[in-house]
Amino acid sequence: MTDYRDRLTDPLPGLGSVLRVLRSGGLRPKGEALADVPNLPVRRDGLPPIVDGQASVTWIGHATYVVRINGLTVLTDPVWSRKIPGVPARWTPPGVDWADLPSVDAVVISHNHYDHLDAPTIKRLPRDTAVFVPAGLARWFTKRGFTQVTELDWYEHATLAGLRLDFVPAHHWSRRTLTDTCRSLWGGWILDERVFFAGDTGYGRYFAEIGARYPDLDVALMPVGAYAPRWMMKPVHMDPSDAVLATGDLGARRMATMHWGTFGLTREPVLEPVVLARQAWAAAGRAPEDLWDLAVGESRVF
Template sequence: MKNLGYIKNDKLFTIKSDWKGTPIDKNNRFMNHEFPFVPKLSDVLKWSFERNPQKDEKKADAFRLIHKDDKTFLKHDRDCLIWLGHSTFFLRLNGVNLLIDPVFYKIPLVKRYADHAFSPQLFSNLHYLLISHNHQDHCQEKSIREISALNPGLTILSGLSMENLLAPWSKGTTVQTAGWYQQYQTSDELAIYYLPSRHWSKRSLNDTNRELWGAFVFQTKEKTIYFSGDTGYGSHFKEARKLFPSIDIAIIGVGAYKPDWFMHVNHISPQDAVKAFHELGAKIFIPMHYGTFDLSDEPVGEPVRLLKDFAKQNKINGELKLLDLGENWLL
């Protein structure tokens, strides 16, 4: 698979001096710059029919996320981070309120282990809504429509070509899309950047890789936070560290990684997430993308058990912070 061109948003600043733009193939589909990927139906069918060696263990796993009904974030203006489930977060930095990858409801054909921590109606004072990519477990039409209606002055930040999907769901809002290594136009209080991830995109039969996927970096004078989005392992973690050498918090996915032959190209295991955390050089590791939806073969509680074991064995060079759903974590 060969890239034939590069694309970016010419209105936005590119922070990597030697970066030509996000690569596209001959069909104008976006490509991972390191590991190009287009899903194969044969692989999906193979996974669907093969035996899960952990089937019984998965069925017996009683792990469930803890819910905390802590709405104190509505009464203060301090910097905070709240995990709402899967990859959905509320983040406040320098008085700027953000919601990331909102999925408050069930998604088709997927079991949901944990309900959303709070109702979307609580989030009526947002400045930015961020969508890492277009998959159903990160980009939910109903959630986006409700959040947009509650926040008429909202700006939505996402990847290139996502405006085609998001604009009809969010009439009256501004949709700003970036290529990899580009900085969004935001308020002076907070800088937001879009970086590469190793993934793909699809919502319908003929739109594979037509809309870009990626990671976010949030930066103030005091803090730098990295949000991985969905990603397989790659050199993009080391590249992020070169541009952001003082990352305070890294929010990285740790679930949906089995079977490895099928999942590793698009998701990372807890082991590789720790490796990515070290390569980012971050101080605090916050896992996400686990315990909420049944997307893969591993037992629901396996990611947490592995991470706790790594921490006990001093294999994590930094702080492991396992957030409860709805926990008001002050930064």
């Protein structure tokens, strides 16, 4: 079985790091960090109407977006479950009910962590749904009966009904069991050479590389949460200022936030990611209307 440890850009946390975070209070938010859970923004607008030549993104929560582009409906890292292993139940409901989705043409998966590859949600999909996954992950889907699974390495691409899907590098890692660390790859996706979905990633050199290869990105769907404590999370999770910097490296016109306000993964206060994202965007001199700091369930058409 292929091992992708050589793609790591930083060493994975060892036992010493785990013990340090446990001694300092653990990884999950507590007390005052949870005070604003009732104030997390949720809208139930449904999917917006679009016409030929338009695309739309709708934030479902965490790293899940509904992207409608080139007449197709694509889900990114779909998680509709109320709870995932090892994490308390979600704070906010999915932004669109599963029953209200149009027919799903494709699913893109960034990596195999439970908050990005959710087996109960995947089980709800028709088995002939086109699924695009990192190298080493196709077997997980074919074992579950999926018949149209495309596995890609970094900078490889595939097409579906005229839609181009490119798999690109990320500063992250993979593991789903105790014995499969880095046995499948991790990365982001570019749809139609216009929409960048980062998946899960730290900040690093790959963003500039990707921007040079794909110079016409309209919007970058960027993670801004799950970053504290910073000494531990920095190699694999961006904070809001990193996300703004990465968007600049990509040359993307707009940034849409994600990976916050859904699951209590790390210590930062629940509203802090979007507050800091707004501050970093303004400090970078970017146009306010080009920051799509969406509520759960909110959409943008472009």
